[in-house]
Amino acid sequence: MQRKTICGVDVASYVIRMEEFHGYRSPGMLIGGVMIENGTTRLGPTPYLNVVCETVVCLPDAVQLLTPCTFGNGFMQVLDWGKFALTVYDRDRLDGVRVWLNPDGLNGYPLISDWFRRTGAIREKPPFEDLAAEVLAAGSNLISSRRVRLPRSLKDKNPVPTGFCPECSESYPLRQGPSCLACQGHVYYEMQEGSL
């Protein structure tokens, strides 16, 4: 029988929250939910849950909606590795479970297989409902998991000494050098002159 909840949340509610937060109904966030449920169940209850996402695409938003870990509270870290995988771990005990989408598990699930293998090219997509039904029927068949240990928590707990940049006067972490990264030339923007 098709599952009705993911991480204790009613699937229909999760899909609505997905649209509100993420902007659209994302197959990756649905599979992400299955991965998070699998990992956290295997890890067991902990008040010290942290998550590492190994891709910037979709998966971080599943973590942010289904766990207490967000980007801004520091309990979710994201690596731009392009791997559809995540690790849930206890930041106190430093043990965790890494969960990943297993390509071998996609046989028999043609819509998921097609979704996962596409390289981002725009082509006709199946209706979300059809893909979702496949995901919910497949559940844990899609994924593999393994117990892991982290050498240290990825969240830096030490205070970061800050000061004011002598060039732009803004506050920055002193470990970056005598001026902030922007004033060292790492800018992503150009000033519009005469438009303060």
Next chain:
Amino acid sequence: MQRKTICGVDVASYVIRMEEFHGYRSPGMLIGGVMIENGTTRLGPTPYLNVVCETVVCLPDAVQLLTPCTFGNGFMQVLDWGKFALTVYDRDRLDGVRVWLNPDGLNGYPLISDWFRRTGAIREKPPFEDLAAEVLAAGSNLISSRRVRLPRSLKDKNPVPTGFCPECSESYPLRQGPSCLACQGHVYYEMQEGSL
């Protein structure tokens, strides 16, 4: 008179959503809300809003709650620069507004000043309500902004060719080399043997 809304959201509702999502009432997310409101107002309405946060701390969660831009949908980018600043921009026109907390604007706001200057050391914090009242009274006095242009959208729109790693069999972006980053040695975890 003290403001009652931030980015069109009732302040009391925003604080509740902050606790639910971020886990606690964050002065940084309140100031972040003022910054986002200032930047988006100056930028003007656009269906193509993107945001760059220049710190990983708190500010990204303000963006995710108050704009359609999230980490997982790719419309919010985060730089680990340790600067309490963000840029809202139109990803189509590539013009934007950079907004930052201006240390010179903190005079006359002792609680905000103390919050901003602390280096993360644990010490007695003022009640959130007192700090929040100062932030809401200060509003745009706390920040500076400037029009900027981006040379290009930070979100990569091109398809990323992927393949299967010959070592771990997982999918990864081929541009990273003949094997995935984890199999190249960039691991943050140790395998627990005998625990597949």
